[in-house]
Amino acid sequence: MSLNWKEINLVLEELNLPGMQIQKAVQSAFDVLVLKLYGHGGAKNLLVSLSPGACRVHQTFDSAPKGDRPLRFAEFLNSRIVNARIEQALQLGSDRIVRLTVRRDSERCYIYLRLWSNAANVIVTDQQGKVLDAMRRLPRKGEVSGGHYAPDAGGSAGTGTTGRDYAVREFSASPPDASFNQKVDAFYRTQAGVLSLDALREQAVRKFEGSIARVRSSMERLKEKEAGFARADRLREYGDIILSNLGSIESGAEWLEAENFYAGDTASIVRIKLDPRKGPAASAEEYYEQYRKAKSGHGEIRARIEEGEGELLRLEQALAHLLSQTNPLVLHKLLKSGAKLEGAPAGESPSRRREDAKRPGLSFRRKDWLIIVGRNASENDALLRKHVKGGDLWLHARDYPGSYVFVKQKPGKSVPLDILLDAGNLAIFYSKGRNNGSGDLFYTQVKYLRRAKDGPKGLVIPTQEKNLHIKIEAGRLRELEACRVQK
DSSP states (O other), X not given: OOOOHHHHHHHHHHHOOTTOXXXXXXXXXXXXXXXXXXXXXXXXXXXXXXXXXXXEEEEEOSOOOOOSSOOHHHHHHHHHTTTOEEEEEEEOTTSSEEEEEEEETTEEEXXXXXXXXXXXXXXXXXXXXXXXXESSOBGGGTBSXXXXXXXXXXXXXXXXXXXXXXXXOOOOOSSTTOOHHHHHHHXXXXXXXXXXXXXXXXXHHHXXXXXXXXXXXXXXXXXXXXXXXXXXXXXXXXXXXXHHTGGGOOTTOSEEEEEOGGGTTSOOEEEEEOOTTSOHHHHHHHHHHHHHHHHHHHHHHHHHHHHHHHHHHHHHHHHHHHHTOOOHHHHHHHHHTTOOOSOOOTTSOHHHHHHHHHOOSEEEEETTEEEEEEOSHHHHHHHHHHTOOTTSEEEEESSSOBOEEEEOOBTTBOOOHHHHHXXXXXXXXXXXXXGGSEEEXXXXXXXXXXXXXXXXXXXXXXXXXXXXXXXXXXXXXXHHHXXXXXX
């Protein structure tokens, strides 16, 4: 439940905001704003929540977390009202619209806090009511830059709850002599609807339980396949038994019944299926080929299981990190920003670090572009399956076996020539033609690659490809090595 107009008046009366200086605006999420104030009584954090069912303004005693990236409205406020002083703070009638009159040097503006559950907003205007900016831009209501908003002068704000009678609720808090703002802050910590700790923790569980269940289900299927691959030795044994009995197998036979000399001391007869259209030696070779594929598949399945176990651990750690939060503002921010894990260096996205760590091959970050190199067929295949998308660029040396090189796309941007030359140098350098010092390559987008039917792992056939001649540049390669992502 949002604060009613009587409770808002009591909050403002107790805070005595006139004369306080605005030091900073912090917006940890799109619907939560904190104004850091300083003046009589020391420092205070004024919380403004626009969340439906929990619209309110009051002092918060929790720290205000910074957003992962600067949000537009907070940046605007910091450019216009930092170091300004609040001259007046009042509620307009009983309409749950709070107006802060703010002055910096000779410039005066109004900050309107409209605390209506279904139409909450923070709007900044000049003295004539011209909108300078709004936390939620609503063009139809004129609540955008250049619009008009002046509720105290008969503007478009409406009547809100005017005329209705409300009582000030008994907010319980500890200690008993807590201020009204302390009681309100403590109440909303647990009773703030979608912004209470309990509700946010439930949201965190819902956010992760589906992903955790999917990863566990996938790992169960992979482990079933791994169990099947673990029996691959039997295929090799069948090939050996067929070859040891070539002289006794009749032409066109469909089955071979022979002694299983792999059974040890126990005499055992094994029945092995043969291809009557081929000779027994060809049937043995088929079993050997199945054995080789199974062994290769077993290694790949094991790698995918280990990757899944790492992903499951990451998800469980992320959920535990969220559930350990005691500050609802921090938890709300983490949920809004994707629940980043702790432990990443400052300025580096944790999700980027995780992606870099699990991506096969070599990765280079050059001028904010990501170039990936697969060094063998397995890495090429893994990159194609899991780490590139249709719009990414693919490069490969012509006439020589070598690495697949990918340039990750950036929305709305084409690959610059300099980055294309970087990727081309890597494609030639990581190919059999590197000793020539130069070579031709073709490139196209990943969506124009087609897997070769029954071909070796990772083999693709490109279409709509373009040609490029590359001369290896030692200086460029040295610069790229300095940009290589360390795992």
